[in-house]
Amino acid sequence: MSWAAHQFEVYAVEAHLPKKMVGQVSWFAIFFGDFTPDFLAKFWVYGFNFHGRHYGATKPYQWHRGWPGMGISHTLFFGIMCCLGIWAWKHNRAWTIGFLLGFSAHVLTDVNDSIGTMLLFPFSTLNWSLHTWAYAATVKGGKYLDAAAYYSSLGFAMDFFWFIVVLGSWRVLTRDFWRTKVVPADPHVWSWLGQWLDERGLLALYRSVFFYGVCRMIAWTTWAHVVARPVINGVRHEGYPWDLSWTGPWWVQHVTLPHTSPLIVLPVALFLLGCVYFVAITIWDRMESGSIKAIAWRNVRRNTR
């Protein structure tokens, strides 16, 4: 799994929207799209302890990304189903397309760990994984071992890469960008929030996901390498050892699910990413009439009450 990368993706997607969608795709939709897969699956991955008993998945990796399990939450198929639901409910292209882009970013980023995602579900239940770093969520190790392994491996490099991508598009974090590109795409939500928060508060809310990503990256890395004193194979270490080799770190048990050859994963993932953007661009204009009709009908209903 990826950690802060999922927070940075939201801004990377917002900053790199196709030209005709700039200022028209909901930032909240991108955020919720990126957030939904783990929101649905991750709670049970780590589980919780109550009265000395652990409640959670017995095989976290199977539950998180496999089939049977909640692996469906990390498939493009599920994302498309959600988008169809949003469109049927609200006829709002800003939210439908935003959700699609955010969801796709999450699913495609997660092919990097050793479990990967079922990219071609429901046609295939094979997982697609690049094995860039080891999937480390275990019943015994829980969230802390998972974090330590991620921030000792190429997962850290992944987070840092996305951080640099956002910094490269730093304007996405400015007040001006937020006011001219983000608020107009979602005027009702921002206006509703404006009942309680002034402009500085709303801007802080917009930046808060990036803030959380940066802070969790620094905090977990510092904890894993400076504060923690783990015992690995009977040897006490001053911090978890770094291992920036492929499928690292060496000190976690490697788990996998039935998967395709890693060699074809990157081209297929990039192809699917291209397909998502192509479909979004193609249907964007056609969705406009649906959005306008929905707004008109809403106004008619309001006026006849």
Add this chain to the structure above:
Amino acid sequence: MPEPTRPSPPSPEPSPNRRPARTAWVPSKWVDVVLYVTAGVTYIGFSIYNKWLLDWIVGPAWLIAWVWGVPALYNLVRRRPVRPRRSPFEAR
């Protein structure tokens, strides 16, 4: 029967007993930067030793509490308005 008198228009001069409306304190750009930086430093500092703070609700809430909440608290103590009188997106 006396004729009803029209109510007199309000005086343009504020009466000596009425205080002018107090406006909320708005931090300058540099105070804003300091608020963001201190929010990050405190959040990272606390969360390294209290890892439960590293949560997707606590993290964003921490920033909002710091950047919006601290000036709001200051305004509250000084008995100045905290909530916006109108939405920031209304026409000015």
